Amino acid sequence: MSNQSSKSLSLANPHPIYTNTAQKIGLALAVIGVLILFLAFFGVNFPNKGLFLGLSFLGMLVGTAIYAVGSYSAVPEGIKNTAVWHNSLSNRGLWGWIFGIIITGFYVLLYWFPQYLGLGENGASNTGLIALFDPLSYLLNGKPASQWFMYGTIYTVAILAMGYKFILKYKHNKYQVIRTISVMFFQLGIAYLLAELLGNLNSKDSLYYAKDLKNMWPLNYYFFEDWHLKGMLGGGNMGLFFLVWGLLMIFVVSPFLTYKYGKRWYCSWVCGCGGLAETAGDPYRQLSDKSLNAWKIERWLIHLVLLSVVVTTIAVLFTYFQNTPYRMLFVWGVVGFLLVLTLLMFSLRKKIEGISKIMPLLLIGGCVVVALVFLMNVFSGNSNVFFIESWKLKQWYGFYIGAAFSGVIGVGFYPIMGSRVWCRFGCPMAAILGIQQRIFSRFRITTNGGQCISCGNCSTYCEMGIDVRSYAQKGQDIVRASCVGCGICSAVCPRGVLRLENGTVDISTRTVQERAIHITDEKVSVIGM
Amino acid sequence: MNIVIIGNGISGITAARWIRKLSTHNITVISAETDYFFSRTALMYIYMGHMRFKDTQPYEPHFWKKNRIDLIKGYVKDVDFNSKKLQLSSGDGIDYDKLILAVGSTPNKFGWKGQDLDGVGGLYSYQDLENMERYSKGLKRAVIVGGGLIGIEMAEMFHTRHIPVTFLVREKSYWNGVLPNEESDMINRHILEHGIDLRLETELREIIDNGNGQACAVITNKGEKIDCGYVGLTAGVRPNVAFLKNTNLIIERGIVVNEYLETNIEDVYAIGDCSQQKNPQTGRRPVEAIWYTGRMMGETVAYNICGKKVEYIPGTWFNSAKFLDIEYQVYGTVLANPPENHESLYWEHSEGRKSIRLIYDKNTAHILGFNLMGIRYRHEVCEKWINEKTTIEAVLQNLGMANFDPEFFEEYETALIDIYNKKTGKELKLKQKRGLDAVLRFLKI
Ligand SMILES: Cc1cc2nc3c(=O)[nH]c(=O)nc-3n(C[C@H](O)[C@H](O)[C@H](O)COP(=O)(O)OP(=O)(O)OC[C@H]3O[C@@H](n4cnc5c(N)ncnc54)[C@H](O)[C@@H]3O)c2cc1C
Ligand code: SF4
Ligand code: SF4
Numbered sequence: 001m002s003n004q005s006s007k008s009l010s011l012a013n014p015h016p017i018y019t020n021t022a023q024k025i026g027l028a029l030a031v032i033g034v035l036i037l038f039l040a041f042f043g044v045n046f047p048n049k050g051l052f053l054g055l056s057f058l059g060m061l062v063g064t065a066i067y068a069v070g071s072y073s074a075v076p077e078g079i080k081n082t083a084v085w086h087n088s089l090s091n092r093g094l095w096g097w098i099f100g101i102i103i104t105g106f107y108v109l110l111y112w113f114p115q116y117l118g119l120g121e122n123g124a125s126n127t128g129l130i131a132l133f134d135p136l137s138y139l140l141n142g143k144p145a146s147q148w149f150m151y152g153t154i155y156t157v158a159i160l161a162m163g164y165k166f167i168l169k170y171k172h173n174k175y176q177v178i179r180t181i182s183v184m185f186f187q188l189g190i191a192y193l194l195a196e197l198l199g200n201l202n203s204k205d206s207l208y209y210a211k212d213l214k215n216m217w218p219l220n221y222y223f224f225e226d227w228h229l230k231g232m233l234g235g236g237n238m239g240l241f242f243l244v245w246g247l248l249m250i251f252v253v254s255p256f257l258t259y260k261y262g263k264r265w266y267c268s269w270v271c272g273c274g275g276l277a278e279t280a281g282d283p284y285r286q287l288s289d290k291s292l293n294a295w296k297i298e299r300w301l302i303h304l305v306l307l308s309v310v311v312t313t314i315a316v317l318f319t320y321f322q323n324t325p326y327r328m329l330f331v332w333g334v335v336g337f338l339l340v341l342t343l344l345m346f347s348l349r350k351k352i353e354g355i356s357k358i359m360p361l362l363l364i365g366g367c368v369v370v371a372l373v374f375l376m377n378v379f380s381g382n383s384n385v386f387f388i389e390s391w392k393l394k395q396w397y398g399f400y401i402g403a404a405f406s407g408v409i410g411v412g413f414y415p416i417m418g419s420r421v422w423c424r425f426g427c428p429m430a431a432i433l434g435i436q437q438r439i440f441s442r443f444r445i446t447t448n449g450g451q452c453i454s455c456g457n458c459s460t461y462c463e464m465g466i467d468v469r470s471y472a473q474k475g476q477d478i479v480r481a482s483c484v485g486c487g488i489c490s491a492v493c494p495r496g497v498l499r500l501e502n503g504t505v506d507i508s509t510r511t512v513q514e515r516a517i518h519i520t521d522e523k524v525s526v527i528g529m
Numbered sequence: 530m531n532i533v534i535i536g537n538g539i540s541g542i543t544a545a546r547w548i549r550k551l552s553t554h555n556i557t558v559i560s561a562e563t564d565y566f567f568s569r570t571a572l573m574y575i576y577m578g579h580m581r582f583k584d585t586q587p588y589e590p591h592f593w594k595k596n597r598i599d600l601i602k603g604y605v606k607d608v609d610f611n612s613k614k615l616q617l618s619s620g621d622g623i624d625y626d627k628l629i630l631a632v633g634s635t636p637n638k639f640g641w642k643g644q645d646l647d648g649v650g651g652l653y654s655y656q657d658l659e660n661m662e663r664y665s666k667g668l669k670r671a672v673i674v675g676g677g678l679i680g681i682e683m684a685e686m687f688h689t690r691h692i693p694v695t696f697l698v699r700e701k702s703y704w705n706g707v708l709p710n711e712e713s714d715m716i717n718r719h720i721l722e723h724g725i726d727l728r729l730e731t732e733l734r735e736i737i738d739n740g741n742g743q744a745c746a747v748i749t750n751k752g753e754k755i756d757c758g759y760v761g762l763t764a765g766v767r768p769n770v771a772f773l774k775n776t777n778l779i780i781e782r783g784i785v786v787n788e789y790l791e792t793n794i795e796d797v798y799a800i801g802d803c804s805q806q807k808n809p810q811t812g813r814r815p816v817e818a819i820w821y822t823g824r825m826m827g828e829t830v831a832y833n834i835c836g837k838k839v840e841y842i843p844g845t846w847f848n849s850a851k852f853l854d855i856e857y858q859v860y861g862t863v864l865a866n867p868p869e870n871h872e873s874l875y876w877e878h879s880e881g882r883k884s885i886r887l888i889y890d891k892n893t894a895h896i897l898g899f900n901l902m903g904i905r906y907r908h909e910v911c912e913k914w915i916n917e918k919t920t921i922e923a924v925l926q927n928l929g930m931a932n933f934d935p936e937f938f939e940e941y942e943t944a945l946i947d948i949y950n951k952k953t954g955k956e957l958k959l960k961q962k963r964g965l966d967a968v969l970r971f972l973k974i
Contacts, residue, residue, distance in 0.1 A: 018691045076722055078854030082689045083578040174937035291589060446965065448933055449908025451849050451858070453820050454539070455571035460584045469587055490935055492579075494851040496858055496905035499933050503965035 022070025026063045030161075033059025037154075041117065041129040050135035061161050068165035077172035079492050081286075081461070089415065090283045096415035104412030111403040114147035140196040155276060156192045160184055162279035169282075175487045175500075179268060183275035190214050191272050201238060214270050216249040218309040219429035221402060225394060226320045255436055261502055262443025263433035264485020271429075273422060276411065277463065278486060281419025285463035285488065288418030294465055298425050298482065299359055305401055306431040307366050312397045314374060315390035322383060331378050338371040348439045351508065352481075363435070401426065420463040424482055434481030442502040443485065445478040446510070447471065452497045458489035472497050477510040530554045532834060533615065533625035535605050539820055540801025541631030542566040543827025544834075545598050551835040556597065557623065559615070561604035563655050565590060570820055572658050573682045577689045582655075610776060610794050627796045627834055630773070630784055631827070634766035634802040634818050637675075641762075643736030648744040649760045652683050661686070661759070668692045670757040672747050674733045675764030676703050678850050681716075683761045684725050685853050695726040695755055697733055697747075706865055709886065711875060712902055713865075716852045718881060723853055736760050766818055768803040781805055783816045788840040790830045798834070800826035806841075812862060813843060821847065845912045855882055860911035861898030863888050871897065874921070874952075876945045878903070885945050889921040896924045904941065905933035909972055922957060925949055929962040930971060 019027070036046075036056035046052040072080065089095040109116050118128025126134055126144055133145035133153060141149075163184040170176035191212050198211040217223040223246055232239040232246075257265040267274045277285075288294075314334055321330040342364055345352065349360035377385040386393065410422025423430050437443060445468070452475070458468035464482045468489045471478045478498075490498040532548060534541045537560035545556050571585040593600055601623075607616035608628070615623040636651025638644045650660045661683075671687045673680050676698030687694045700706060703720065705713040720727045732750040739745035746756045768783035779785045779793045783805030790798050801823035806815045822843055829841045849858045863886065864871065872891040877884040883903035889896050895918040899911045910931045914924050928942040943959050950957055961967050 076719070076854050079579075081577075081579040085581055086578040173935065174939075175935045178937055292591075448905070449912070450821055450824075450847065451908055453570040453849075454568040454587045455574060456568060456580055456584045456587065457571070457574065460580050473587060487935060494856065495849045496856050496933060499905075499935060501936075501965040503969060505966065505969045509969070 020070050020074070022074075023067050024070075026065070026067025026070055029059045029063030029066065031059075031063070033057065033061075033063055037129060037132070040132040043128055045127075046132065049132050053132050053136060056132075057157055060157055061164075064161035065164055068168040071165075072168040072171070079494075080169050081457075081492065084283075084286060090286070092287060092416060096284075100413060100415040103414065104408055107403075107408040107412050110147055110151055111407060117147055117150070119147050120144070140193075141200050152192055152195075155272070156187050158280045159187045159272075159275050162282065163275075166279050166282050170491065173487075173491050176491060179487070180279065182269045183271075183278055186214055186270050187272055187275045198238075212272075213245065215272070216246060216254065216429070218306070218313070218432065219271070219273075219427060220246075221309055221312070221397060221428075224313050224317050224320075226316065229320060254433065258433050258436045258441055260442060262441045262483070262485050262500075263430065263437045264443065264483075264500075266433060267423065267430060267484035268486045273406070273410065273427065274420075274484060277414075277419040277423060281411075281414050281463070284414045284419045286418070286460050287416065288420060288424070288463055288465035290459050290462070290465050290467050292467075295467075298465070300362075301425045302427070302431045302434075303359070303362060303366070305405070305426050306428040307370070308397060308401065309428040311370060311386050312390075312393045314370070315384075315386050315388075315393050318374075318378075318385050319383070319390040331375070335371050335375060338367045342367040342371075344439075345435075351439050352435065401428075418463055418465070420465075420484070423484065424464050430482070430484075437483070438479065438481040441507060442504060443479075444501065444503070444507045444511075445471075445483065445490070446499050446501050447475050447477055448495075448497045448499070450475060451495045453495055455494060457492045457494060458498060461488050461492045463488070468498065471511075477507070479507045479511050530626045531624065532556050532627045532629065533623060534558045534629040534631055535615070536560055536629075536631035536633055536801070536803075537562070537566045537600070538569060538631060538633050538801060538823065539566075540633075540823035540827045541629065543824050544629055544631065544800060544830050545827075546596070547828050547831030548835060549596050549598060551831060551837075554835075555599070557599045557601060557625075559601045559603055559605055559617070559623070561602065564600065564602055565593070567655070569653070572652065572655070573686050576658060576661060576686045606772065608773065608776060610778065610797060613796070625796075628798070629830060629834075630792070630797065630799040630803060631801045631823075632769050632773075632803045635769040635771075636762055637765045637767055638762060639764065641733055641735060643738060643744060643760075644762065646736055646738055646744045646760075647742055648758060649736055649762060651762045651766075652679050653766060661761075664759045665690055665692065668758045670695065670755070671759040671761060672697065672733075672755055672757040673761040673763060674747075675762065676700060677763060677765055678704070679766075680761070680763035681720070681852055683763055684720070685723075687759075688723060688725055693726065695728060695757070696720065697728050697731045697749060699730070699732050701730055703727070703729070709863065709865055709867075709873070709875075709900065711877060712857075712884060712886070712900060715877070715881060715884065715902055716855065719853055719855055733760075766802070768805070768816065768818075770803055788842075789833050789838060790826055790841055791833070798830050800830050810842060813846065817843075819848060845915050847908060847912070855903050856901075856905065858901045858904075858906055859899065860906065860908065861888070861896070861915040863898040863900040872921075874945060874949055876941060876948055878941070883941070885941060887921065887924065887945070889924075893918070894920040894922070896921055899931070906931045907933045907968065910968055913972065921949075922955070925957055926959060927961040927967075927971075929959060929964070930968050932963040934963070 033056045036052055040046060085091045089099060115121055118126050118130040120126045130145050130147055130150050133150040136153065137143060137145035137149045163180050167177050167180050191214065194213065195211040222228050232243040254266065268278055317330065321327050345360060345364050349364070352360040352363065374385050384390070405426045406422045410426065413421050452472040454469055454473045456469050458472060462468050463486060464484055466480050466483060468478060485500055487500050490500060532554050534545055534557065537558050541558055545558055548554060548556055565586050566588065567582065567585045568587060571580060574580045575582050575585060603617040603619050603621070605615050606618045613625050615625065617623065634653065636653050643649065648664050650657050652658070652661065670693045672695045673683050674697050676696070680696065684694045684696045702710070702713040703716045708716070717727060734748045734750050736744050737746040737748065744760050746754050747760055748754050770780050770784055773780060777794060783803050784792055784799035785807050786792055786799050786804050787807050790800055790804065792799050802818040804826065809815045825843055826841055829839055832839045845861055847860045851857065867873070867888070870891045871888050874887045875884065885904060886900040887896065888898040896914050899906055925946050928945065929940060932940055932942065940963055946957050946959055949955065
C-alpha cells in the first residue's frame with residue numbers, strides 16, 4: 001500500500017491528486033512560460049525577443065502565483081504535505097526522473113556545451129535560447145547575453161516564482177515567510193540586479209572584481225585566483241572595496257553572524273544555492289537520505305571538498321606571491337594560520353566528534369599535512385607546492401566541484417536526492433560554517449520535554465537528511481554542523497516539539513544524556529522534576 | 530537471562546532499549562503486527578502521503594542486530610505461566626525467564642449490529658490502515674463513529690483524499706469530556722470549516738449490509754440513514770488482553786500491575802496500553818492509553834528487571850494532539866467539568882484558532898494547568914511551575930518563558946495578563962518575554 005506508492009514508477013498515480021480550476025489555469029500559464037523557453041531552445045526564432053521573454057516570465061511568475069493561490073488560499077492554513085509521497089514528481093517516480101534528467105541535461109549544456117544553448121562563438125551573435133535573453137541583457141548591461149546571464153535570470157525567476165508559492169504554503173508561519181522574503185531579496189536585489197549594475201562598472205575599465213556582494217570564498221572559489229586578485233587590486237576604489245569586503249566577510253562577518261545565529265543566517269536566509277533549494281527545491285526536501293550511512297558519507301565528502309579548496313587556494317596564492325617580496329610572509333602566514341586552526345580544533349575536538357572520533361582527527365590531520373607538504377615544497381624550491389601545477393588544481397576544482405558537483409548534481413538531482421545535495425555533501429562554505437556552528441555558535445534546536453511521539457515528520461522533511469527524530473524522542477537538543485536552520489522540522493512537527501533558538505548558555509549543555517524520562521534517586525519522572 | 534517481550538510498540542521497545550543499556554541479558558521481542566517498531570501515532574501520515582511506512586520507523590533495521598535485540602514476527606497464542614513458555618501460532622515454543630507483556634490496545638466495539646461487516650474498521654494497527662486503503666478507491670462517503678482523538682484523525686485522512694466524511698459524535702460538542710467548552714467549540718468550528726459533515730449528539734444505531742456482507746449505510750439514533758462505503762469505528766480503545774483471559778493473570782480492564790509494574794505472577798510484567806495500575810498516582814487514571822506513559826513504563830520496567838527497583842511515577846500529566854490544523858497541548862490539570870475551586874483564565878484569538886487557558890486554585894492561587902490551542906508552550910517550564918505550586922500572578926508575569934512558538938511568531942501573553950487585570954483590578958505586567966536564556970536560568974534553580 002504505502003510502499004506501492006513510493007516504489008511506483010508508473011504514470012498512473014494510485015492516489016489521484018485533485019486539481020481545482022485555479023490550479024489548472026496557473027499550471028497552464030506556467031507551462032506556456034516554460035514552453036517558450038523550450039521552443040527557443042529547439043531553434044524557434046521569435047520575432048520580438050523582448051516581448052516573448054517577457055511573456056515567458058509572466059507565464060511562469062503569474063502562472064505559479066495563480067497555482068499557489070489555488071492550492072493554498074481556499075483551504076485553512078496549515079501544513080500542506082498531503083500526497084507528497086503519492087505524487088510521481090515528488091516521490092522519485094517517473095515524472096521525477098524525467099524532470100531530473102531534463103535539468104541535469106540543461107546543466108551539462110550550460111557548463112560544457114553552451115553553443116547548443118545558442119551561445120554565439122567567436123563573436124557570432126547568439127541564437128536559440130540565449131538569444132531570447134539578448135534584449136534584457138542589453139538593457140541591464142549593454143552587452144549580448146552570455147549563458148551565465150541567461151542562467152542567472154532563469155535562476156532568479158525560479159526563486160521568485162517558487163518563493164511566492166512557498167510563502168503562501170507557509171503563510172501561517174512567520175519564520176518561513178520572512179526567511180523566504182530574505183532569500184528572494186538577496187537573489188533578485190543583490191545577486192542579480194545589483195551584480196549586473198556593478199558588472200557594468202566592471203566592463204568599462206576592463207578590470208575585474210567580484211560583483212555579488214554576498215558571495216564569499218570558498219563558495220566563490222575564484223576569489224583568490226590571480227586574475228581576480230589582480231583585477232581587484234587594479235580596480236581602483238571599487239576593486240579595493242571588494243577585496244576588503246571579501247576578506248571581512250570570510251574572517252569577521254561570517255564567523256560573527258554564525259556565532260550569533262548559526263549558519264542559517266547564510267544558508268537559508270542569504271545564499272543563492274540555499275535560496276533555490278528552499279524555494280524551487282522545496283517539493284523535494286523529503287527525498288534526502290536520513291540513514292546513518294548517508295551521514296557518514298556526508299562527513300567525509302564535504303570535508304574532503306573543503307580540504308581541496310584550501311589546498312587549491314593556497315597553491316594559487318603561492319603562485320601569485322611567489323615572485324614578490326611577500327613570498328615568505330605569505331608562507332609563514334599560511335603556516336601560522338593552519339597552526340592556529342589545528343590547535344583550536346584540537347582543543348575543541350570533542351565538539352566536532354559527532355558520530356565518529358575520526359572526524360576531528362581527519363580535520364586536524366588535514367591541517368597538519370597540508371602545512372607540512374606546503375613547507376616541504378617551499379623549502380625544496382618546488383614551485384608546485386602541492387606537487388601539481390596550481391592551474392591544474394584550479395582547473396580540476398572548477399570542473400569537478402564548481403561545475404559538476406554544485407550544478408549538475410547539486411540541482412539536477414533535486415528530484416532524485418533532495419534539494420540540498422550540494423549543500424550537504426559538497427559545499428565547502430557550508431563545511432566551514434558547520435564547523436563554526438558546532439564549535440562556538442549560540443544556535444541550537446531545543447526539544448520540548450517529553451512531547452515527541454516519534455512520528456518522523458521532522459526527519460522526513462529535513463532537507464539536510466538529519467534524523468531529527470532520533471534526538472527529539474530522547475529529549476536532546478539538536479546541534480548539528482549540517483543544520484541550515486530552515487525551520488521546517490519545527491513547522492511540520494504535529495506536537496510542537498522543536499524550536500530553533502539562540503541562547504548564551506553553551507550549546508552542548510542539553511545534548512548529552514537521554515532526557516525524555518529519567519531515573520532520579522528512587523523514581524521515574526519526566527525531565528524537569 | 531532470557532527476557533521476552535510481547536509487543537513491539539513504544540512500551541515494549543523502550544523496555545528493550547533500556548534493558549540493553551543496563552545489562553547484557555538476552556532480549557527477544559515478539560510481535561504479530563510488523564517486522565520492525567513503527568510509530569503508531571504516525572499511521573495517518575502514511576495514508577495522507579506525508580510519509581512512507583518506512584519513515585515512521587524510528588530505528589533503521591541494522592539497529593536491532595547491533596544492539597542484540599532479537600525480533601520475532603509471530604502471534605503468541607498461549608502463555609503457560611507455570612512452565613514459563615510461550616506458544617506461537619506457528620507452532621514454535623519460546624521459553625522465558627522474565628516476561629514483559631506490552632500488547633497494547635484494540636478498538637472498542639459496542640455490539641452494534643453490523644460491526645463485523647466488510648468495510649467496517651477501526652484505526653489502530655497497520656492492518657487497519659491497509660484495510661482503510663483497500664476501501665478508499667472510488668469511495669463515495671465514509672462515516673466515522675466516535676468523537677475522540679482517533680476519530681478526528683480518520684476524518685482528516687479521508688478528507689485529504691477528497692472523500693466526503695460524516696463524523697458522528699455522541700456528545701454535545703467535540704471531545705467535550707476532556708476539552709473545556711470554548712476549546713471544544715473551537716474544534717467544532719474548525720471541523721466544519723474543513724467541510725467535514727459533523728453530526729453532534731448523534732450515535733450509531735446499526736450498520737447496514739449490502740447483501741454481500743459489506744457495509745453500505747448506517748442508521749443513526751435519530752433514525753437517519755446515511756449511505757456510505759466505509760464505516761470507521763473510533764469509539765476509544767481497550768486493553769488487548771483477550772488472549773490472556775483464561776490464565777491465572779489478574780485482569781480487570783487491563784492487566785493489573787503494582788507500582789513496580791509487576792503482575793500477580795512472578796517474573797511477569799505488564800506495561801503500556803494493556804496495563805492497569807492497581808494504585809494509580811492521585812489524579813491519574815488506572816489505564817492511560819497514551820504514547821508517553823508507555824514510554825515511561827518501558828524505562829521503568831527495564832530498571833526493575835535489571836535489579837534497580839523503581840516505582841512508576843508518571844509525574845505531572847501532559848499530552849498533545851493535533852485537530853486538523855490546530856495543535857493542542859496540555860500540562861497539568863485542565864478539566865472539562867472543573868470542581869468549584871478551579872479558576873480559569875482564558876484568552877482566545879479573534880480569528881478563533883488559537884487560545885491559552887490557565888487554571889489555578891481559587892483559594893491558594895496555585896497554578897494547576899495550561900491548555901493551549903494553536904500555540905506551543907514549554908513542557909519543562911509549565912511542569913516546574915505546577916510542581917512548585919507557583920502562584921498565578923508569578924506565572925503570569927513570567928509567562929513569556931513558557932512560550933515555545935517559533936521565532937517571529939506573535940506573543941499573546943500580555944493579552945492574557947490584561948484579562949487577569951480586568952478581572953481582578955490588578956496591574957500586572959509581563960516581565961519576561963519568550964527566549965531561551967531566561968528559561969535555562971529558571972530550570973537550573
Ligand atoms: C491512530 C493513533 C494515534 C495516536 N496518537 C497518539 C498521540 O498523538 N499521542 C499519544 O500519546 N498517544 C497516541 N496514540 C496512542 C498510542 O499510540 C498508544 O498508547 C501506544 O502506541 C501504545 O503502545 P504500546 O506499546 O502499549 O502498545 P502497541 O503499540 O499497541 O503495541 C502492542 C503490539 O503488540 C502486538 N501484540 C499484541 N498481542 C500480541 C500477541 N498475542 N502476539 C504477538 N504480538 C501481539 C500488537 O500487534 C502490537 O504490535 C495513538 C494511537 C493511535 C491508534
Ligand atoms: S534540522 Fe530542522 S532546521 Fe535544521 S536543516 Fe533540518 S529541517 Fe532545517
Ligand atoms: S519531533 Fe515532532 S515531528 Fe519529530 S518525531 Fe517528534 S513529534 Fe514527530
